[in-house]
Amino acid sequence: MPALCALILLVASCRKQAEQSEQANTVASDRHAVPEWKPVPPPDLSRCTRLEVTYWPSTFKTVCARPDEERLLNDAERKLLESLESPFVVDDVERIRAFADSIALASYKGRFSGAVAVKPVVHVACYHGSNCMTSVSIAGSTIFTRDGQRFAIKSSEGLEYLTPQTTPFELRxxxxxxxxxxxxxxxxxxxxxxxxxARDEWCDVLVRHERLRRHIGTYPVPWLTCPSAGEGHSHYAMNPNCGADSAGDMVLLFETRAGWNQHGGPELFTFDHHDPQGGCVLLNNGTVEFIRTEEELHALRWR
Incomplete structure (x- = not known):
């Protein structure tokens, strides 16, 4: 009997040691395991009734994010934007709905830590009545939530042109x-x-090469249309007198009415797409200017 008891105790001890070893291995394995990817849905803003929009570092620097874009505004327009202090209150139902719909389409990209380091950033606080439901920060094509989640923008429609005070300049x-x-x-x-x-196929060529470059056969090319011009496949024309080796200050592309593969001179230019009136012109050196008068238009180099 004593021998039997000793054997039972020995088996129990071995079993306990095996269980402890298994537990230790499980803990070590869990410590080095890759966390399971669990996509998080974007914020539900369907009940939002008011937005408070803050531009950082300033309204002017958010609208004109690059130094070369500042030349598109005259002194009075620049001073106007610099005088506009955010946050701006947005209570227009259609703008809020478009914003909420765009947020709902965003795709989850994981967590982030710390502050948003890039600029400019648009901070949007979302309210239902007097209660702040949540807030998001938009930097480029990324949405950051206040609880540390990061989403990629699938469609910028509804995220741009939130505030009527800045919309004409953002469109420009x-x-x-x-x-x-x-x-x-x-x-x-x-x-x-x-x-x-060639002058009579330049739109076709740009679309074809962009699709080939992206390896996507049906890639849309929205940059052929002016965002403030309404319907149309293209709102730009080519100056056929401008070649790749022409002077840098010669007009290459410019705004015109809706069409496709349009080409010609200043007679095709339109001032009607923007408010205040004017139109954009691309020079052969890559500079873009905003033209406000007939005098400015004809002072440009067309030949």
Whole structure:
């Protein structure tokens, strides 16, 4: 009997040691395990009734994020933007709904820690009545929530032009950015030794090469349309007198009415897309200018 008891105790001891070893291995394994990826849904702002929008570092620097964009505004417009202090209150139902819908389409990209280091940033506090539901920060194509989540923007529609006070200037700047993107496409094409695309197919060429560059056959090319011009496939025309080796201050592309593969001179230019009236012009050196008068238009180099 004593031998049997000793054997039982020995088996129990061995079993306990095995269990302890297994527990230790499990803890060590858990310590080095990769956390399970659990996508988080974007904030639900469907009940939002008011937005408070703050531009950082300032309203002017948010609208004109790059130094070269400042030239698109005259002194009076610059002073106006500098005088506008945020936060701006947005209570327009359609603007709020568009904002909420765009947030709902964002895709989860994981957590972040610390402050948003890039600029400019648009901070948006979202209210239902007097209660602040949540807040988000928008920097480029990324949305940051106050609880440390990060989302990628799928559609900027509804996230731009939130405040009526700044919308005309944001539309102008985005129109100029479209022309800059087209200039990049024209230069990439010219670097292949073929010069600029032919005057009667330049839109087709830019679209085709952009789709090939992105390896997406149906990639939309929204930068062929002015964001404030309404419907149309393209709101820009090419100056056929401008080649890849022309003077840097010669007009290359400019705003016109809706069409496709349009080309010509100042007779095609339109002042009607923007408020205050005017239109954007791209020079052959990549500079974009905002033209306000007929005198300014005809003072440009067209030949």
């Amino acid at each position: 700047v985005n129109c100029a950015r479209n022309l800059s993107k087209m200039w990049n496409g024209m230069r990439r094409f010219a670097e292949r030794g073929q010069g600029y695309p």
